[in-house]
Amino acid sequence: MSDPAILALQANDPSFDNVWEEIIWRGLVHVSTDESELRELLGGEPITYYCGFDPTAASLHLGNLVQLLLMRRLQLAGHRPLGLVGGSTGLIGDPRPQAERTLQTKDVVAEWVGYIQGQVSRFLSAEGDNAVTLVNNLDWTEKMGVIDFLRDVGKYYRVGTMLKKDAVSARLNSDAGISYTEFSYQVLQGMDFLELYRSYGCVLQTGGSDQWGNLTSGTDLIHRAEGVSVHAIGTPLITNTDGTKFGKSEGNAVWLDPTLTSPYALYQFWLNTDDSDVVARLKVFTFLTRAEIERLAEAVATEPFRREAQRTLAIEVTSLVHGQRATAAAVLAAQALFGQGNLADLDQETLEAALRELPNTTTAPHAPVAQLLVDTGLTASLSEARRAISQGGVYLNNVKVLTDTETIEGAVLPSGVAVLRRGKKTLAGVFVE
RNA sequence: GGCGAGUUACCCAAGUGGCCAAAGGGAUCUGACUGUAAAUCAGACGGCGUAGCCUUCGUGAGUUCGAAUCUCGCACUCGCCA
Numbered sequence: 001m002s003d004p005a006i007l008a009l010q011a012n013d014p015s016f017d018n019v020w021e022e023i024i025w026r027g028l029v030h031v032s033t034d035e036s037e038l039r040e041l042l043g044g045e046p047i048t049y050y051c052g053f054d055p056t057a058a059s060l061h062l063g064n065l066v067q068l069l070l071m072r073r074l075q076l077a078g079h080r081p082l083g084l085v086g087g088s089t090g091l092i093g094d095p096r097p098q099a100e101r102t103l104q105t106k107d108v109v110a111e112w113v114g115y116i117q118g119q120v121s122r123f124l125s126a127e128g129d130n131a132v133t134l135v136n137n138l139d140w141t142e143k144m145g146v147i148d149f150l151r152d153v154g155k156y157y158r159v160g161t162m163l164k165k166d167a168v169s170a171r172l173n174s175d176a177g178i179s180y181t182e183f184s185y186q187v188l189q190g191m192d193f194l195e196l197y198r199s200y201g202c203v204l205q206t207g208g209s210d211q212w213g214n215l216t217s218g219t220d221l222i223h224r225a226e227g228v229s230v231h232a233i234g235t236p237l238i239t240n241t242d243g244t245k246f247g248k249s250e251g252n253a254v255w256l257d258p259t260l261t262s263p264y265a266l267y268q269f270w271l272n273t274d275d276s277d278v279v280a281r282l283k284v285f286t287f288l289t290r291a292e293i294e295r296l297a298e299a300v301a302t303e304p305f306r307r308e309a310q311r312t313l314a315i316e317v318t319s320l321v322h323g324q325r326a327t328a329a330a331v332l333a334a335q336a337l338f339g340q341g342n343l344a345d346l347d348q349e350t351l352e353a354a355l356r357e358l359p360n361t362t363t364a365p366h367a368p369v370a371q372l373l374v375d376t377g378l379t380a381s382l383s384e385a386r387r388a389i390s391q392g393g394v395y396l397n398n399v400k401v402l403t404d405t406e407t408i409e410g411a412v413l414p415s416g417v418a419v420l421r422r423g424k425k426t427l428a429g430v431f432v433e
Numbered sequence: 434g435g436c437g438a439g440u441u442a443c444c445c446a447a448g449u450g451g452c453c454a455a456a457g458g459g460a461u462c463u464g465a466c467u468g469u470a471a472a473u474c475a476g477a478c479g480g481c482g483u484a485g486c487c488u489u490c491g492u493g494a495g496u497u498c499g500a501a502u503c504u505c506g507c508a509c510u511c512g513c514c515a
Contacts, residue, residue, distance in 0.1 A: 177510055275470055305468040338469060383480060391477065393463040425469045
């Protein structure tokens with residue numbers, strides 16, 4: 001599944017003498033167990049570590065990418081990754097702050113497990129002494145009976161401690177409350193760590209800092225059950241300086257699956273990163289060295305209008321996720337569509353290829369523009385389309401559309417295509433038959 | 434099991450019989466300014482071939498000329514008591 005060509009290009013920065021120092025510099029550690037022990041552990045002989053991904057959707061998203069890349073950095077330092085996909089924990093659902101999760105059917109979760117395993121394996125090498133091993137917690141929880149669960153695991157858990165976890169107490173203090181199902185989640189995740197400790201000698205779990213309660217659930221359980229101290233690293237929640245949520249595009253999650261978020265859309269997402277965020281993103285989401293990132297930081301400070309850091313970031317991350325060919329296509333599309341020149345003067349083949357990267361639709365020449373906005377997904381309804389047009393926010397081949405009854409007849413380019421734009425940078429392609 | 438409080442549009446949150454498609458804030462979108470940036474300012478923000486109609490205020494029934502607002506049943510949530 002993994003692309004050896006991409007993985008081969010990745011390396012940790014040799015200017016750090018320990019991967020621990022590097023992940024600290026990259027801002028990947030928000031909380032952890034004992035720091036000096038971790039530094040020693042990560043700088044020494046190969047250890048086995050794990051990170052879990054619950055199948056709560058058909059694809060992982062950018063938030064998960066942080067974890068995947070942290071795993072990869074540890075693997076590059078010689079350690080052995082276990083990629084856990086939560087076939088059982090995904091059936092239970094970890095408590096979200098706002099509300100109870102809707103349970104998905106077992107069939108759906110099983111299907112998602114397959115997709116996510118595929119994605120996890122893309123980012124980690126399957127070769128060498130420290131090849132990634134994929135595990136599924138359904139393998140050890142499904143066959144366990146309730147009585148064994150309560151006797152062998154439940155006894156190690158104190159309800160008082162469980163209630164104090166942020167995820168639980170936040171819900172107890174909200175109108176939503178919490179079901180026994182979600183309350184139990186932390187126990188399941190603790191069991192995972194214990195199981196992986198026993199069968200693989202796994203001594204480190206990584207995850208988002210919002211999972212800290214679940215991470216310590218495991219370290220505490222292992223301490224009680226085995227009398228051994230193991231470790232956990234919690235990565236910071238990635239935030240935007242302007243206060244909006246990171247990883248959302250028009251309110252939707254940015255997915256790693258190219259059918260859910262196209263390579264072009266992913267490229268655009270990164271290209272639009274704020275100046276004030278771009279350096280931090282380069283550290284977390286690329287394998288560029290400290291020296292390279294420092295040079296780009298300098299470029300942001302001295303000539304921000306060139307947006308070199310954003311361009312580099314966009315190319316790096318898109319390549320990481322979708323490979324270099326898809327990235328090259330996204331870059332070409334962006335150049336064609338955002339270039340200065342007249343669209344009619346463009347090489348029509350390049351333009352067509354660019355439009356295929358965008359949301360697009362095929363239509364007859366007399367179709368009104370308002371309808372095309374809906375067909376391409378640029379607006380959610382005809383009302384919204386008319387509103388956008390009346391606000392002067394819709395362009396056909398870079399010419400402002402004046403009335404919502406206007407058709408694309410006459411605007412069609414020689415190759416039988418037209419470029420529809422909403423606002424400054426939301427584009428769609430129209431193919432006329 | 435008993436008592437009390439609650440369920441409003443993407444989120445938070447006003448509204449307690451007509452002036453409510455529903456205040457305000459956030460998010461989002463558009464315009465101006467720009468660097469496919471941020472900040473700022475302005476406008477928009479249920480649907481519909483658009484000054485009118487349709488659907489929405491947990492859910493089902495009802496009262497009324499008229500309900501998000503009143504009554505009853507049901508579901509769910511929170512708190513206190515048992």
